[in-house]
Amino acid sequence: MSNNxxxxxxxxxxxxxxxxxxxxxxxxxxxxxxxxxxxLGIAPxxxxxxxxxxxxxxxxxxxxxxxxxxxxxxxxIVSLGTPEIFSSFWISxxxxxxxxxxxxxxxxxxxxxxxRGRLPEAIRSTVxxxxxxxxxxxxxxxxxxxxxxxxxxxxITLGLRYxxxxxxxxxxxxxxxxxxxxxTYCYFQIPLMVLIIAxxxxxxxxxxxxxxxxxxxxxxxxxxxxxxxxxxPNLLGTLSLLFAxxxxxxxxxxxxxxxxxxIVPIVLYAQIRGDVLNNPGLGAALALGMVVITALAxxxxxxxxxxxxxxxx
Amino acid sequence: MKRSTKFWAWxxxxxxxLYFLLPLIATIQFSLSIRRDRxxxxxxxxxxxxxxxxxxxxxxxxxxxxxxxIGLLIVVPAAYFVRLRAPQLRPIIEFVTLLPLIVPPxxxxxxxIRLYSSSSILPLTNSSLGTNILLTxxxxxxxxxxxxxxxxxxxxxxxxxxxxxxxxILGANTVxxxxxxxxxxxxxxxxxxxxxxxxxxxxxxxxxxxxxxPAFGVYMQNVGANRAYEPAALAVISFxxxxxxxxxxxxxxxxxxxxxxx
Numbered sequence: 001m002s003n004n005x006x007x008x009x010x011x012x013x014x015x016x017x018x019x020x021x022x023x024x025x026x027x028x029x030x031x032x033x034x035x036x037x038x039x040l041g042i043a044p045x046x047x048x049x050x051x052x053x054x055x056x057x058x059x060x061x062x063x064x065x066x067x068x069x070x071x072x073x074x075x076x077i078v079s080l081g082t083p084e085i086f087s088s089f090w091i092s093x094x095x096x097x098x099x100x101x102x103x104x105x106x107x108x109x110x111x112x113x114x115x116r117g118r119l120p121e122a123i124r125s126t127v128x129x130x131x132x133x134x135x136x137x138x139x140x141x142x143x144x145x146x147x148x149x150x151x152x153x154x155x156i157t158l159g160l161r162y163x164x165x166x167x168x169x170x171x172x173x174x175x176x177x178x179x180x181x182x183x184t185y186c187y188f189q190i191p192l193m194v195l196i197i198a199x200x201x202x203x204x205x206x207x208x209x210x211x212x213x214x215x216x217x218x219x220x221x222x223x224x225x226x227x228x229x230x231x232x233p234n235l236l237g238t239l240s241l242l243f244a245x246x247x248x249x250x251x252x253x254x255x256x257x258x259x260x261x262x263i264v265p266i267v268l269y270a271q272i273r274g275d276v277l278n279n280p281g282l283g284a285a286l287a288l289g290m291v292v293i294t295a296l297a298x299x300x301x302x303x304x305x306x307x308x309x310x311x312x313x
Numbered sequence: 314m315k316r317s318t319k320f321w322a323w324x325x326x327x328x329x330x331l332y333f334l335l336p337l338i339a340t341i342q343f344s345l346s347i348r349r350d351r352x353x354x355x356x357x358x359x360x361x362x363x364x365x366x367x368x369x370x371x372x373x374x375x376x377x378x379x380x381x382x383i384g385l386l387i388v389v390p391a392a393y394f395v396r397l398r399a400p401q402l403r404p405i406i407e408f409v410t411l412l413p414l415i416v417p418p419x420x421x422x423x424x425x426i427r428l429y430s431s432s433s434i435l436p437l438t439n440s441s442l443g444t445n446i447l448l449t450x451x452x453x454x455x456x457x458x459x460x461x462x463x464x465x466x467x468x469x470x471x472x473x474x475x476x477x478x479x480x481x482i483l484g485a486n487t488v489x490x491x492x493x494x495x496x497x498x499x500x501x502x503x504x505x506x507x508x509x510x511x512x513x514x515x516x517x518x519x520x521x522x523x524x525x526x527p528a529f530g531v532y533m534q535n536v537g538a539n540r541a542y543e544p545a546a547l548a549v550i551s552f553x554x555x556x557x558x559x560x561x562x563x564x565x566x567x568x569x570x571x572x573x574x575x
Contacts, residue, residue, distance in 0.1 A: 038398050040390075041390035041394040041487070041491075042390070042391050042394050042402065042406075044387045044390065045387050045391035045409075046409075048450070049409045052425070052450050052453070053412045053416070053457075056421060056423075056425050057412075057416050057421070059427055060424050106329075110325055112322075113321070113322035113323075113329075114322070117318060117322020118319050119322050123326065127329070129559070129563060132559050132563075133559045134333060136513065136555050136559065137551070137552055137555050139517065139518055139530065141533065141551035141552065142548075144340070145337070145339075145548045147537075147544065147545075148336075148545040149335060149336040149339035149340060150336075153541070154339060154343070155338075187333070219318065245414075248418065250419055251516075251517075251518035251519055251530065255518075258538075265419050268420075269419060269519070269523070272419075272426065280427075283423065287420045287423055287424075291420060294415050294416070298411070298415045
């Protein structure tokens with residue numbers, strides 16, 4: 001059981017060694033000592049990566065600084081500051097940050113409860129398995145599920161109205177709004193958090209708790225001075241991963257809100273669909289802005305994760 | 314620890330069950346409520362009777378399988394050589410496999426549209442075959458982080474060095490070694506990567522929609538925009554597909570072969 005969950009976790013979680021470069025002697029030293037056969041084995045991978053990952057992205061990044069005639073310009077970047085686009089970035093950042101924070105907080109508590117709360121072993125494995133499924137249950141169907149649940153005609157909306165005479169929409173809730181989207185995103189953010197943080201919680205050694213208790217520490221004191229400081233780098237790192245995860249997502253929001261909530265990916269989507277020929281540079285600039293933000297979040301994740309590793313050996 | 318810890322653990326667990334099961338139950342209930350007076354499976358039969366349902370699902374499954382095959386062809390040799398002879402390349406390769414997590418799919422596909430449009434050197438978007446290939450390769454890129462990690466995990470559990478040397482002594486060449494010695498040993502890990510890829514790809518919307526492909530995700534979005542109860546049925550079907558794919562991974566892990574290093 002734990003074995004296959006590990007596979008899922010390793011598949012999802014990023015490795016710590018990325019970005020560590022102990023090789024000396026220039027950029028090509030890494031390739032020294034390889035035989036031709038080795039190159040042939042690795043070549044398709046690099047060819048693919050260059051053609052379908054690196055060049056398309058770089059092409060857009062460069063395009064962000066070009067006008068329609070191909071000359072250098074900063075106009076596209078300046079246009080990112082227009083109120084419409086600026087507000088779409090702002091709402092994207094808020095939704096991503098809120099869903100990451102809520103996902104991380106509840107995911108952590110849930111993982112703590114099932115791993116350290118002395119619940120039956122079956123619950124622990126069920127929760128981890130379910131997390132593997134739910135973290136992949138995103139996109140269009142997730143939006144449908146929440147519309148059926150909390151939409152205007154959703155089962156819970158109607159149920160509350162008839163059973164408790166409480167209309168959540170009158171009370172200010174709206175699924176097609178900031179909070180609705182955030183609540184929906186939590187459906188894949190929480191499980192992702194559980195999957196990533198579970199190994200770290202397993203790494204909190206039993207002896208630490210016993211040592212703290214021997215020294216007279218209460219449970220809150222243990223968490224305040226031992227547990228959280230050890231988990232902290234992991235938490236922070238996962239938080240940035242969750243942020244990036246939500247920031248790039250579009251399908252759920254698109255199916256849920258149409259274009260009532262203009263998060264950046266939806267603006268970019270509209271731009272690619274229709275407007276691209278009118279202003280190709282603006283689309284590229286939007287893309288650049290998104291990559292910069294997700295890259296920053298991921299760099300934080302990688303840096304923090306490398307630091308976190310040392311406690312979990 | 315104290316009894317209260319256990320109490321709160323149950324409370325948190327119950328809240329989790331509430332949040333995660335309510336939408337599922339509500340969606341199932343909603344999908345059965347297309348008739349005013351009773352619960353029926355009519356929403357499901359409506360969906361199944363639409364020719365687009367079968368066509369797009371078949372299309373997405375085909376593209377997914379193609380992406381898995383191409384992904385394995387690219388990833389297995391690379392991961393094998395990195396493990397066997399070029400560990401110094403590992404950081405670079407791992408960074409590259411993580412790129413799809415940094416660059417969102419919408420940006421990748423935007424880049425493809427710009428780069429491989431009709432006026433470029435490699436005009437893939439000119440024909441529908443070319444666009445299909447482009448979408449498949451896009452899915453290979455999306456699945457890359459998971460596929461590479463799955464294959465690499467598989468390689469870690471076997472003794473690549475010894476297996477390779479043994480096969481060499483018996484006169485096998487490199488292709489034979491990868492195809493007949495290494496791959497059979499990591500097939501379980503590779504399959505779990507494959508099913509994860511399938512789970513991600515089958516309902517994928519962004520890339521397929523922007524490349525104008527008749528994929529399942531695009532079909533679902535259309536249904537969502539035009540119907541009321543059928544989307545809930547589609548959500549249930551998708552959840553079953555995701556659950557099946559993840560269940561296969563769980564099942565497969567029990568059969569993973571291991572040759573421990575001594």
